[in-house]
Amino acid sequence: MNDSGGNGEKKRSRRPSAERTAQRDPERTRAAILDAATREFAENGMGGARVDAIAERAGTNKRMLYHYFGDKEQLYLRVLEEAYVGIRTAERALHIGDRSPEEGIGELALFTWRYFLQHPEFLSLLGTENMHRARWLRQSVRLKELHSHLIGELSDVLERGKKQGVFIETADPLHVYLTIASLGYFYLSNQYTLSTIFGRDLIEPTHLNAWERHIVHVTLTSIKR
Amino acid sequence: MNDSGGNGEKKRSRRPSAERTAQRDPERTRAAILDAATREFAENGMGGARVDAIAERAGTNKRMLYHYFGDKEQLYLRVLEEAYVGIRTAERALHIGDRSPEEGIGELALFTWRYFLQHPEFLSLLGTENMHRARWLRQSVRLKELHSHLIGELSDVLERGKKQGVFIETADPLHVYLTIASLGYFYLSNQYTLSTIFGRDLIEPTHLNAWERHIVHVTLTSIKR
DNA sequence: CGAGCCGGTAACTAAACAGTTACTTGATGG
DNA sequence: CCATCAAGTAACTGTTTAGTTACCGGCTCG
Numbered sequence: 001m002n003d004s005g006g007n008g009e010k011k012r013s014r015r016p017s018a019e020r021t022a023q024r025d026p027e028r029t030r031a032a033i034l035d036a037a038t039r040e041f042a043e044n045g046m047g048g049a050r051v052d053a054i055a056e057r058a059g060t061n062k063r064m065l066y067h068y069f070g071d072k073e074q075l076y077l078r079v080l081e082e083a084y085v086g087i088r089t090a091e092r093a094l095h096i097g098d099r100s101p102e103e104g105i106g107e108l109a110l111f112t113w114r115y116f117l118q119h120p121e122f123l124s125l126l127g128t129e130n131m132h133r134a135r136w137l138r139q140s141v142r143l144k145e146l147h148s149h150l151i152g153e154l155s156d157v158l159e160r161g162k163k164q165g166v167f168i169e170t171a172d173p174l175h176v177y178l179t180i181a182s183l184g185y186f187y188l189s190n191q192y193t194l195s196t197i198f199g200r201d202l203i204e205p206t207h208l209n210a211w212e213r214h215i216v217h218v219t220l221t222s223i224k225r
Numbered sequence: 226m227n228d229s230g231g232n233g234e235k236k237r238s239r240r241p242s243a244e245r246t247a248q249r250d251p252e253r254t255r256a257a258i259l260d261a262a263t264r265e266f267a268e269n270g271m272g273g274a275r276v277d278a279i280a281e282r283a284g285t286n287k288r289m290l291y292h293y294f295g296d297k298e299q300l301y302l303r304v305l306e307e308a309y310v311g312i313r314t315a316e317r318a319l320h321i322g323d324r325s326p327e328e329g330i331g332e333l334a335l336f337t338w339r340y341f342l343q344h345p346e347f348l349s350l351l352g353t354e355n356m357h358r359a360r361w362l363r364q365s366v367r368l369k370e371l372h373s374h375l376i377g378e379l380s381d382v383l384e385r386g387k388k389q390g391v392f393i394e395t396a397d398p399l400h401v402y403l404t405i406a407s408l409g410y411f412y413l414s415n416q417y418t419l420s421t422i423f424g425r426d427l428i429e430p431t432h433l434n435a436w437e438r439h440i441v442h443v444t445l446t447s448i449k450r
Numbered sequence: 451c452g453a454g455c456c457g458g459t460a461a462c463t464a465a466a467c468a469g470t471t472a473c474t475t476g477a478t479g480g
Numbered sequence: 481c482c483a484t485c486a487a488g489t490a491a492c493t494g495t496t497t498a499g500t501t502a503c504c505g506g507c508t509c510g
Contacts, residue, residue, distance in 0.1 A: 025457090026456090026457070029457080029458085043356070044272055044356075045270050045272055045273065045353075045356055046273070047269055047270055047272050047273025048270065048271070048272025048273060050496090050497075050498090051497075051498060051499080052496090052497075052498090060457095060458075060459095061458075061459060061460075062498085062499075062500095063457095063458070063459070063460085063500090063501095064457075064458065064459095066498090066499070066500085067457085067458090071498080071499075072498070072499090084422070124356055126415060126418055127352045127355075127356060127414070128270075128356070129417070129418055130352075130414055130415050130416070130417050130418055131268070131269075131270055131349055131352060131353070132417075133417045134417035134418050134420070134421045137417075137418055137421050137422075138421055143422065146422070147422045147423060151423065174423060174425065175435075175436075175439055178411065178412060178419070178436075179408065179439075179443060181411060182407045182408045182410070182411035182412065183404065183407045183408075185407070185411045185415070186403065186406060186407035186410045186411050187403060187407065189352070189355055190351060190355050190410070191355070192354070192355050192357075192358045192359035192362075193351055193354055193355055193359050193362055194403070195359070196359045196362050196363055197309070197362075197368065197371070197372045198372060198376065198399060200399065210400075211400075211403075214400055214404075217447065218404060218443060218447040221446045221447050222442065222443040222446050222447065250487095251486090251487070254487080254488090275466090275467075275468090276467080276468060276469080277466090277467080277468090285488075285489095286488070286489060286490075287468085287469075287470095288470090288471095288487095288488070288489070288490085289487075289488065289489095291468090291469070291470085292487085292488095296468080296469075297468070297469090
């Protein structure tokens, strides 16, 4: 991780005047910038995010930001890539093929909903990127292989379900995933306008639980024979 | 509308030198600004939209924009309000209660999908507003009554379906509407990232038609007994 | 030990931005 | 035919912004 390697613990100076300057830690600074940028881009979008605000949130300054990430656009793309890596990595750990087809799909629906719920910044980043017609994501070279695994595994589960006669023949893996993602994404990312216009606080635990059950119900009834 | 009222049609000058300066038309200028602002805000969000760009798109200048709308925030709220009025007005014309319960719900699903498809700027504005946690929509005084009609009419249709034994007893009007809106919104507003990561062009007519049928199918199977 | 490198700071710059002001033009009514 | 007023123009202002530059200080290795 750290190039200057070895005994990284002994760096602390004993001089009392040095207490404001924390020990140097490139990895931590880099991670802090990425984390701060994730929050800033999620809250304000690519256009609305401020480089100064990111530096301040990270407890550092612009010089370091440009040093580690080049410029605002490259930093944004990094944030977006990391967000995708996050969800796809967690998804793989599910192993939805280890259960019965019905349980596997239900599990994926539950996982997706809960991941969205715990990672509002991911939803927001997707929204921003789509407003810009995937301008930056399209340039990404890292994200070609990442998503095929999901569709492949989902496809296997559906095939098994069809052979067992529990799923309809027309069930399509991409459609099933889009259904699950739609129901989670819209409810959460649009909760503020929806709560306002319909006068119901959608983020309340009661409603949240009801919608979780609804997602699983809708997904399964739409593909069950 | 126009304070100086009366005979607004006879204003045209016959002087040939006046051809570059179009006739004065406050209503048209106002509408042009609102239209230009809708596109600019939809494409760039509240933070990313540029007042100069709006004026240029409208074929006018900032002075007129500030004259008619006050400032950028008030203009943005106006755009948002008009967008909501647009969809809710079109929805009312449907009269989903005039058909059988099943047909009524199917009709609402089809309408919503097609409206979203034809008004991408509406979806984008919702996205922007939600990123800001409905900061401006909450301030709107015009939009309290607008949405209750939809839920009321939907509720009636569901009740009728339950009495006829075609719908399950647990079907909830808000859930049904959220299901329909989710499936349309996510597919369209996230089409760019989805097409990129899954390598399938979702805006192609074949896929569009398949998803339209899917929405109706999912909505109805989720509430049918 | 001291040269140089690396993590980090802060002040700066050129451009872009929202909002304003001084002005022009042309229609209208007395 | 001129005083008035509203529609419209364009240049300006103070502030904010992305990106840069000059500098600091401590660690490490020759």
